[in-house]
Amino acid sequence: MTKEFVKNAVGRMIPTEINGQAVIPFQGPHGYKTSGRKYGPPLRTCADYPADGDKRVPDLKAALIKAGLKDGMTISTHHHFRNGDLIANQIFNIAAELGVKDLIWFPSASFPCHEPLIKYLEDGTIHHIEGSMNGVLGRFASEGKMRGAGVLRSHGGRYQAVQDGEVVIDIAVIAAPTADPFGNANGLTGPSACGLLGFALADSEYAHNVIVVTDNLVPFPCIPWQIQGNNVDIVVEMEQIGIPEKIVSGTTQITKSPDRLFIAELTAKFCDAAGIIKDGFSFQAGAGGTALSIGNYFGEIMREKGIKARFARGGSNQYLVKMMEEGLVETILDGQTFDLEGVRSMRENFNHVNTSPFTSYNYHGKGNFASILDVVILGATEVDVNFNGNVVTHSDGLLLHGIGGWQNCLFGKTVILPIPLFRDRIPVIRDEVTTICGPGELIDVIVTERGIAINPLRTDLIEATKDSGLPIKTIQELKEEGERICGVPQTIEFEDKIIAAIKWVDGTVIDVVRQVKTN
């Protein structure tokens, strides 16, 4: 089979077809105009559901059978428990036991706890994954071992794909820390409380079959209902659905690394010098030790100036909650709770609000919150001299991370990537990134420990900070300094096989990832 390729708007060669579906190449951040209507799941009638509102079946297996689990279906799960998820593995254990094949797993993100699924990718129970592939799963895919190509989407892109009907979910399994027999559910209370269930919103609205599993069943009504029971087909009660302590991952602690703290402080100083930190401003609070400590430095600056932020958007955690409870931040628009303090605050504070990819990120909607943000702090594995960013592959070509909300947040007013100039001898600023996940025109500032580069498109930022005394350099200068220290890495070679597609927020394909060469 010969595949045809076309060059997209960032100059990457993209096949016209992936997994048998036609591909629309990336046409620029706002280039692709869509039309048509949203996807509609099949109509139902309440006569087919128990009039007493009790939709329970005895166990997950009975639920999957009732939902009509069969070959080739698309099954979705969610990552509210991050590395403490106990559901996805059980679903595919049951599928394998029933002899079901060629499933497509459509998680909102995967974690190291999903390593056991490799055996189902090997035996054909799972055909491929559409979602982030972290660590071991990514390595498996990178080595060309997955039957289909992976499809990676941002959190907003996932909502868009479901809403537009690009992905049709046959069965959504929503793990809910609290639910009633009707299917109303939330993440606020119960032994597995994880905060919110925003990543499951699209699935609950558009999937053909929706199963809610809970380890804290309450009598009707479960209030508040972050997931509405009217969208739910089946409810399952089980012993334990997740390990809340594992919501907290290594990326949700403030860094102790002096080098990263240095970069964080420099980033905050840059924002201050650029006039971004003013009364009523807003910021994206990301995960990752550096991003978290930047929030802390913002707090110091706000305290000193006696000002407040109107809102912070993103993942909540103990540090952000403390800032809100101290009065430095008026509102948290929370998309993902990163620790148990975040869960507590969401339960107790009316101004700590749960959001979803629909409100925050969906590109095919009537606006979203991300573009309202004054400043967004993100990470990257690589950046190139044209400010294009990579978050999914490493410089050795391995696919090891998901996109998360990264692409969606690029629409914030000022986007800053604080990154070290090199990691374990690998320079982070390259002539070309291994995989383009975000176009350079949306990335404004790179802050490294050895200097700050401002995108030449942002003449306003260049002007505002020119007398700040901050170490402003060109991105080319930073690249050369990194290479002076590390040496210039040799060019890596790939096999021809495409192992994953990287979707842009509008459903177009911005880049593909190829199989790595193994000797």
Add this chain to the structure above:
Amino acid sequence: MNKTGTAGNQGADIRSDCHVTLELTSSGGIQIDLTSKIGVLFGESINTLTHDILAHFGIENAHITIADRGALDFVLAARIEAAVHQVIETDKEFWPELLPQNQYTTAKDRYRRSRLYLPGNTPKLALNAGIHTPDGIILDLEDSVAPDKKEEARYLVRNALRQVDFYGAERMVRINQLPMGLRDLEFVVPHYPNLILLPKCESAEQVEQVDTRIKELAVQYGIDQPIYIMPIIESALGVVKAYEIASAAESVVSLAIGLEDYTADLGAPRTNEGRETFYARSTLVNAARAAGIQPIDSVFSDVSDMEALRAVVLESKSLGFDGMGCIHPRQIKVIHEAFAPTPSEIEKAQEIVHAFDEATRLGLGVVSLGSKMIDPPVVKRAQRTIDLAICSGKLSADWKEVNA
């Protein structure tokens, strides 16, 4: 039985380093076994470097195993060379290129508020040390290096002096106690260090020995920039001899105290209040000032407690010290802040300097402020306070024009 040479560090936590095992063979050329997570990006470069070094030493047949953990070239080179010297007898060395910016000189009376200790055999910590802007960095060959690692650390420290940019921090090396420290100098002096720390110093003669050896090596290698000495007093005897040590040579610019060893020598436990070290610290300040050099305090070892550090630095300043050692980059900012002059000190100093300027303008021989006469040393100290305030970011460099 073939001789085997080994150098470097290995283990899951090791970063920016490597472990090398070298065995000479009788035939078969150079066999390289490289394991590296970044092999696809730097494997060719590591192979080329290895061949270059072995060829430099005339080794044609050998089996070399390199377990790489992201080591930069200068680290790889130091490890390979250390292994080479264990299997062959040679006076040759393999010097990596000297960065042109690594030849700066420093002034005798420059600020030495903070000096950051970097364990000499741990390359990872050296790479970014300069970005934290300590007044000085110390590549340590003494207490932070295990006895069986002393030799390989010398190659690494030498290469770091040539290849790591410390962005203007004074480039210091702490050598071992004498006589071992004299051999350390051979690996250090030819590579443009600014200052040598002499630990556990107890006599002027030790300072003279080091000073003489530095001068011999400087002549031999054509190094014509100053290399200063900072003796560290770490014993009761050292405290007694403090003035003699401080004035032992023209190149002695600071006198430091090391309180861990000193309190052990006293037989008194080290406390936070520090009463047991008060005599030693005061004596050292007095001796240093008498000799016209800077008194420098010990290190504070709890790297997580910044408030306690701040209190210690303020006391240190009140005793007359000009600086302290740091064992973690986060301590630098706190130390610089605490040694910075207070607003009232700055204001007073500005008045004195103004009065001096005014007297000079009017051609007066005597400077007075209000009804008080001001002596030249007071003016000098005021000027130093102003300089330190500017250096600490507490006063604009053009304060005279701003205030005018």
